[in-house]
Amino acid sequence: MTAFFHPNALVESPHIGDRTRVWAFAHILPGARIGSDCNICDGVFVENDVHVGDRVTVKIGVQLWDGITLEDDVFVGPNVTFTNDLHPRSRQYPTQFLTTVVRKGASIGGNATILPGITIGAGAMIGAGSVVTRDVPPGAVVVGNPAHIRGYVNTPSVVSDGGPVEPIDSAPDTTPPSRVKGVKFVRLTRAIDLRGSLVAGDVGGDVPFQPQRFFAVHDVPSAEVRGAHAHRECQQFLVCLSGSVHAIVDDGTNREEYVLDSPDRALYMPRMTWGTQYRYSPDAILLVLASLPYDNSDYIRDYDTFLAEVTG
Template sequence: MNHFVHPLACCESSEIGERTRIWAFAHVLPGARIGADCNICDHVFIENDVIVGDRVTVKCGVQLWDGLRVEDAVFIGPNATFTNDPFPRSKQYPEAFAATTLGRGASIGANATILPGVSIGQHAMVGAGAVVTRSVPPHAIVRGNPARITGYVASATQQAGKPAATTPFPSQPGVAATEVRGVTLHRLRQVNDPRGNLSAGEFPHDVPFPVRRYFLVYDVPSTETRGEHAHLACHQFLICTKGSVAVVVDDGVHRQEFLLDRPELGVHMPPMVWGIQYKYSSDAVLLVFASHHYEAGDYVRDYDQFIALKQAALVAD
């Protein structure tokens, strides 16, 4: 046997990966599949229709129910609770249990509750005691009941477990580079006047591309996240004309977050940068200038596809 099962554990499955350890009082049913180098701690129960990837840690007191898919390098904290039936009744079973997916590298905090049918994105972090009622985007940090996005984790090139790094906007009108390739921060000209303040920009000097479209985002509930996509060809320039909104940009290697809270601050996002906007204030109005007319085919809405396209571009270069 190329894996370890404690004498007080009950492992009925034959599909256990190399070097995986199953500790005392754990029970693994026959249909379960567990990858290599996993650590299944005391008092863990794993049902039949469960697939666990490689290098997964499942701490004490966790039950993994039918329909759960756990990708590689996931951490599941003690007493985390998973569910698979939105309308449970004794001795009444659905035709199929709701599928729940934990993406690669995700972490689930102690005593968190995950409702059925949601997806936890890759490298996302669910805080201790959080109640996850809907899917969590990749790299997001969620806390509370119901769980809400409170931040985004740093990229692989930054220190793990800390929020995404930030770069200050220029103190005077001008442009500042960021760690995210092609993304720049802009401070536009501002005139303060007792009769009312004014902020102004010129095309193409301040907005560095020909503008063919604009749109406004407003009346966004503070709990909502917008964006979560990249563009193949379109440039965007973001200004929060009222209130505040946090902007996360990601080139697949670096990730940074910026707060737009003054109308003279702008962020230029070139094509193939993953963009997210969240933490909208109740009065926020986000103005976006775009270099292209709306084209549905220009959007990349799946983060894994975005990463694959970035890697393919690197190989082509």
């Protein structure tokens, strides 16, 4: 088994995996490492401190500069621009170039620009022409300039039906059970009269734990992502008191997106659930009840670590 090099390609590196194909006018410097079954298309330039995994596709007109890592099964579309220096000057070089990592299975659309020092999460999708200025969570779909999250791949969306507006709303909940282990979309009691509206929930019933802490998230710019972590032991109960917010829940096997847009709809997240909140409306106030006091060691902030722990 050997790699294929087009006669018009310049391949100086000995570190090219089996069945990898390098096409015309590509130039790969001696220090670069490229895995097996890759497709390096016409006009691609690869510097020395570059690591490319297996089954990676790099389309026409892409330059991979020092400090860039593409993990297995990554797709890089035509004319994607990577950068590795935030303050470039002619003939002035940093002591070390910033590291950019594209995690396993992510795809980058044509003509996108990736700023240096960024990690694009596993399975993420970068829209064509996007300018990515910050880390992208695993599985996120980002578009625009600057890029912002529009959704998540392979993530069904669950939207509250709101229920009938009655003086005492006790209608049965018709929301289907979550596919994410232990997660529940909870319908709280709602009372409405001329004096206003009231929403109530019972601790030990609606809230299946004794809260030890609470916090409220508000004034979040719509492009910002909150959460993006799991807890080893802590359980959480989310209620959007005003406005709306989209909440992603993930147990390592299944992922769903819930739209919290009414204070009588809440989301229960058991321990070892990866949670992400995004698309906050300008008036959103998200109340979170937690089963334990704050403990930094209870947080899992890296998705690969979460997957390893939840499956182990």
